[in-house]
Amino acid sequence: MVAGYDWLRALHIDPIDIVKICKECGLRLTGQRRVIVELLQQASDHPDALELHRRATKVDPRIALSTIYRTLSLLEEKGVLERHVFGSGPARFERADAEHHDHLIDVESGQVVEFRSDEIERLQQQIAREHGFEIISHRLEIYVRPLQRRKRES
Amino acid sequence: MVAGYDWLRALHIDPIDIVKICKECGLRLTGQRRVIVELLQQASDHPDALELHRRATKVDPRIALSTIYRTLSLLEEKGVLERHVFGSGPARFERADAEHHDHLIDVESGQVVEFRSDEIERLQQQIAREHGFEIISHRLEIYVRPLQRRKRES
DNA sequence: ATGAGTGCAAATGGTTTGCAGGCTC
DNA sequence: GAGCCTGCAAACCATTTGCACTCAT
Numbered sequence: 543m544v545a546g547y548d549w550l551r552a553l554h555i556d557p558i559d560i561v562k563i564c565k566e567c568g569l570r571l572t573g574q575r576r577v578i579v580e581l582l583q584q585a586s587d588h589p590d591a592l593e594l595h596r597r598a599t600k601v602d603p604r605i606a607l608s609t610i611y612r613t614l615s616l617l618e619e620k621g622v623l624e625r626h627v628f629g630s631g632p633a634r635f636e637r638a639d640a641e642h643h644d645h646l647i648d649v650e651s652g653q654v655v656e657f658r659s660d661e662i663e664r665l666q667q668q669i670a671r672e673h674g675f676e677i678i679s680h681r682l683e684i685y686v687r688p689l690q691r692r693k694r695e696s
Numbered sequence: 697m698v699a700g701y702d703w704l705r706a707l708h709i710d711p712i713d714i715v716k717i718c719k720e721c722g723l724r725l726t727g728q729r730r731v732i733v734e735l736l737q738q739a740s741d742h743p744d745a746l747e748l749h750r751r752a753t754k755v756d757p758r759i760a761l762s763t764i765y766r767t768l769s770l771l772e773e774k775g776v777l778e779r780h781v782f783g784s785g786p787a788r789f790e791r792a793d794a795e796h797h798d799h800l801i802d803v804e805s806g807q808v809v810e811f812r813s814d815e816i817e818r819l820q821q822q823i824a825r826e827h828g829f830e831i832i833s834h835r836l837e838i839y840v841r842p843l844q845r846r847k848r849e850s
Numbered sequence: 851a852t853g854a855g856t857g858c859a860a861a862t863g864g865t866t867t868g869c870a871g872g873c874t875c
Numbered sequence: 876g877a878g879c880c881t882g883c884a885a886a887c888c889a890t891t892t893g894c895a896c897t898c899a900t
Binding site for chain 4: 852853854856857858862864865866869871874
Binding site: 569 | 853854855856857858859865
């Protein structure tokens with residue numbers, strides 16, 4: 543267990559083991575990769591490449607944006623991360639969870655809330671099969687606004 | 697009824713009335729807009745801007761790509777068209793249907809199949825409400841491959 | 851010491867925009 | 876005629892890539 547991530551254990555989420563991943567894939571374990579993975583480990587806000595670069599440069603001011611992009615693509619390819627494109631914005635990343643989940647995106651704040659519906663998953667399977675397809679992946683994004691307001695269209 | 701679109705009537709789909717739309721919105725009815733709308737009227741393949749430009753230049757070789765983009769954005773804004781971004785590809789467009797629908801995307805051929813599930817729509821409403829949100833819009837894309845194959849991973 | 855990985859800068863690709871002239875109203 | 880639209884070219888922005896150098900193995 544990597545020090546400082548005991549709270550992850552409490553949530554039954556294993557931290558990304560970048561050491562193991564690199565070893566298994568024949569990749570080199572560089573300082574940059576450590577930093578990027580650690581930042582994503584802690585992030586709960588689905589940051590984009592530029593935001594990750596901002597955070598990374600605070601740890602290592604020499605890290606290049608292109609390295610961020612290369613690392614993100616690499617780790618996505620290895621199944622360690624997931625890439626999401628919400629609306630017309632830049633790609634945003636999060637650690638790949640064992641359990642797939644979908645997203646509610648608050649268009650007013652940009653905040654992202656994760657959810658999972660086995661019911662919806664099941665219906666999708668059924669629909670794909672009815673059309674003669676098998677599912678490779680899917681994405682469901684619900685763009686929302688907070689409900690509690692009383693006034694209309696401000 | 698616009699000549700040549702009787703088949704639309706048969707499907708209970710009203711053709712886009714660009715004349716009416718322009719009149720209502722105070723927009724000018726130009727030849728370019730007519731061409732673009734007509735092409736989208738006929739298209740069943742969710743074309744992107746470049747593809748529309750290709751088709752449009754066959755009717756009017758002088759039409760500019762930027763005009764295509766401007767018109768598409770304008771008509772999307774007016775609610776006449778819908779814009780979809782599948783995977784990392786360019787935006788693809790279709791006429792906005794009265795009934796919302798979602799998409800199955802065959803990743804091998806790029807073919808898009810439309811479907812609608814009231815059940816899924818209902819579940820989404822429920823989920824959003826449970827989280828204290830109201831839905832503004834949503835998108836569900838299921839990336840698939842044909843099922844009929846017997847071999848695995850070619 | 852070897853070559854995978856990096857930083858930097860330049861290239862890319864889809865889309866947008868500034869501007870001068872053209873065409874609808 | 877006024878000014879909305881268009882064509883053209885340049886600008887934009889997220890992302891990718893070529894290249895020489897660095898550093899993990």
